Amino acid sequence: MKILSASQVRELDAYTIQNEPVSSLDLMERAARAFVCWLCARYDNRKRIVIFCGKGNNGGDGLAIGRLLSGKGYPVSVHVVHYTQKATDDFQANLDQLGDFLAIHDIRHVEDIPNLPAGDLLIDALLGSGLSRPASGLLEKVIGALNDSPAEVISVDIASGLYMDKVNDTTDAVVKPNHTVSFQLPKLAFMMPHNGPFVGNWHVVDIGLSQTRIDQTETPYYFTDAPAARHLIRAREKFSHKGTFGHALLLAGSYGKMGAAQLSGGACLRAGVGLLTVHVARCGYTIMQIALPEAMVSVDIHEQLITTLPELAPYTAIGVGPGLGKEPQTLKALDELIEQAKVPMVWDADALNLLSENPDLLKRLPAGTLITPHPKEFERLAGKSNDDYERLELARRFAQEHSLVVCLKGAHTAVIFPNGSVHFNATGNAGMATGGSGDVLTGILTSLLAQKYPPEDAARLGVYQHGVAGDRASRARSKVSMIASDIVENLGW
Numbered sequence: 434m435k436i437l438s439a440s441q442v443r444e445l446d447a448y449t450i451q452n453e454p455v456s457s458l459d460l461m462e463r464a465a466r467a468f469v470c471w472l473c474a475r476y477d478n479r480k481r482i483v484i485f486c487g488k489g490n491n492g493g494d495g496l497a498i499g500r501l502l503s504g505k506g507y508p509v510s511v512h513v514v515h516y517t518q519k520a521t522d523d524f525q526a527n528l529d530q531l532g533d534f535l536a537i538h539d540i541r542h543v544e545d546i547p548n549l550p551a552g553d554l555l556i557d558a559l560l561g562s563g564l565s566r567p568a569s570g571l572l573e574k575v576i577g578a579l580n581d582s583p584a585e586v587i588s589v590d591i592a593s594g595l596y597m598d599k600v601n602d603t604t605d606a607v608v609k610p611n612h613t614v615s616f617q618l619p620k621l622a623f624m625m626p627h628n629g630p631f632v633g634n635w636h637v638v639d640i641g642l643s644q645t646r647i648d649q650t651e652t653p654y655y656f657t658d659a660p661a662a663r664h665l666i667r668a669r670e671k672f673s674h675k676g677t678f679g680h681a682l683l684l685a686g687s688y689g690k691m692g693a694a695q696l697s698g699g700a701c702l703r704a705g706v707g708l709l710t711v712h713v714a715r716c717g718y719t720i721m722q723i724a725l726p727e728a729m730v731s732v733d734i735h736e737q738l739i740t741t742l743p744e745l746a747p748y749t750a751i752g753v754g755p756g757l758g759k760e761p762q763t764l765k766a767l768d769e770l771i772e773q774a775k776v777p778m779v780w781d782a783d784a785l786n787l788l789s790e791n792p793d794l795l796k797r798l799p800a801g802t803l804i805t806p807h808p809k810e811f812e813r814l815a816g817k818s819n820d821d822y823e824r825l826e827l828a829r830r831f832a833q834e835h836s837l838v839v840c841l842k843g844a845h846t847a848v849i850f851p852n853g854s855v856h857f858n859a860t861g862n863a864g865m866a867t868g869g870s871g872d873v874l875t876g877i878l879t880s881l882l883a884q885k886y887p888p889e890d891a892a893r894l895g896v897y898q899h900g901v902a903g904d905r906a907s908r909a910r911s912k913v914s915m916i917a918s919d920i921v922e923n924l925g926w
């Protein structure tokens with residue numbers, strides 16, 4: 434799925450109106466119907482609905498939603514906020530229709546804002562994708578009232594006051610909804626960690642905007658959802674054998690951090706690799722043999738650290754980083770790895786921290802290498818950024834400059850290709866914010882590279898499947914109780 438900018442969505446809207454053809458008023462009606470369909474599936478018609486409308490098309494949607502819900506027997510009250518004289522034609526047309534069978538409450542002063550008790554369901558249709566400046570005055574007061582209310586809030590298309598594709602000031606008035614129901618496509622703003630409170634749980638509803646036009650519209654931003662991920666999965670042929678699925682090498686695990694090697698190795702096996710060898714510090718030999726009987730173990734000459742490489746010839750991909758430590762002897766082994774490796778690689782965790790401290794190594798990292806930094810590791814690699822949008826741009830430049838596939842980890846992990854395109858991930862949950870989750874991802878990615886998935890596909894599919902396993906684990910164990918090994922256990926293709 435693509436993610437488009439505010440101006441591209443406006444253009445798409447206009448294209449659909451002209452080419453389907455459909456009137457803008459009918460398109461608004463479709464949007465309202467899609468929203469109502471979403472709402473009716475979740476709330477029955479005993480729920481009291483309070484709708485707040487601005488005077489643009491987002492407000493027009495709100496009015497149409499009010500009419501449709503009222504028709505379905507929901508007790509609805511509609512409030513129009515008169516922050517401006519100006520109203521759009523489609524807003525006015527819906528206002529005229531609605532006035533025939535529902536009383537409309539005007540909010541012209543702060544005193545007109547109603548009480549909003551906990552049992553109500555508040556619909557935020559104040560401002561949508563047309564936001565051009567921070568909400569102020571009366572709008573700011575209404576947004577404040579929505580945010581202060583204990584009632585549940587659902588935003589139409591996007592939370593009022595939130596920019597679709599650029600950063601808000603921390604002082605901007607923005608609605609904090611429980612849910613956002615977005616029309617046709619997700620928005621870039623939904624992917625940004627800082628926007629969490631201003632998005633809530635988000636959902637996309639289809640309003641039939643032109644697919645042809647969406648296909649033609651160029652964007653660097655994509656969303657890897659279930660159909661996109663399914664498309665990447667390769668079938669396992671009947672006559673395949675373990676040689677078909679590659680031999681992965683993981684360089685992971687030093688004294689006190691052997692669990693990282695175990696998690697990474699377990700995930701690598703469960704992601705379908707033919708053979709796995711884990712190279713660990715000597716102290717990890719027995720641990721690994723017992724923990725992962727399916728894996729072969731190669732031991733370092735050093736008791737506690739990884740300081741050397743095994744013969745690399747047998748391997749079809751290499752993953753390095755989990756539980757590695759940052760000792761100078763380990764750095765030397767990484768230097769040799771860059772010199773000798775002829776197969777695709779994944780670099781993670783301390784391997785990335787060593788790269789940050791040794792920019793010369795970073796320059797020599799082979800093109801197409803996959804790196805999996807969390808935001809702090811990325812900051813060490815590429816420097817500080819002031820906000821999420823800036824960080825994303827920095828990561829795009831970084832991927833392009835160094836010809837790397839960057840998996841910038843987070844709630845919507847951004848997989849960034851060397852050409853600068855960004856693929857946000859759909860799956861995963863906050864239960865995965867637990868030590869070792871990243872080690873699991875490294876194992877999955879190494880496994881897919883070993884199976885000869887191109888690095889870009891390996892990254893998108895691996896990140897997606899990691900999240901799916903995390904979601905299964907959270908259903909089985911809850912977000913609080915799940916641990917990284919539950920993610921390994923729940924991997925499934």
Ligand SMILES: NC(=O)C1=CN([C@@H]2O[C@H](COP(=O)(O)OP(=O)(O)OC[C@H]3O[C@@H](n4cnc5c(N)ncnc54)[C@H](OP(=O)(O)O)[C@@H]3O)[C@@H](O)[C@H]2O)[C@@H](O)CC1
Pocket residue numbers: 442443446460461462464487488489490491492493494516517521559560561562563564565566567568569572589590591616617640642
């Ligand atoms: N695209 C689609 O697919 C479809 C979209 N639809 C719906 O339309 C919505 C977009 O509608 P919209 O363009 O009329 O803008 P909206 O957000 O209602 O704002 C209204 C006007 O307010 C103004 N304004 C801006 N910021 C302001 C501020 N801080 N304080 C005060 N005023 C401010 C600004 O006008 P300005 O003053 O800048 O000239 C702006 O034009 C979209 O989110 C979706 O809900 C569906 O109906 C059909 C399919």
Ligand SMILES: Nc1ncnc2c1ncn2[C@@H]1O[C@H](COP(=O)(O)OP(=O)(O)O)[C@@H](O)[C@H]1O
Pocket residue numbers: 782807842843844845846860861862863864865866867868869870871872873874899
């Ligand atoms: N709130 C969240 N929602 C979805 N995924 C998350 C969330 N928090 C963490 N994750 C995922 O869990 C993994 C954590 O990786 P990382 O921070 O490297 O952990 P560790 O170093 O403990 O292994 C990443 O893949 C990240 O995308």
Ligand SMILES: [K+]
Pocket residue numbers: 491557558559560561588589590591592593
């Ligand atoms: K809104």
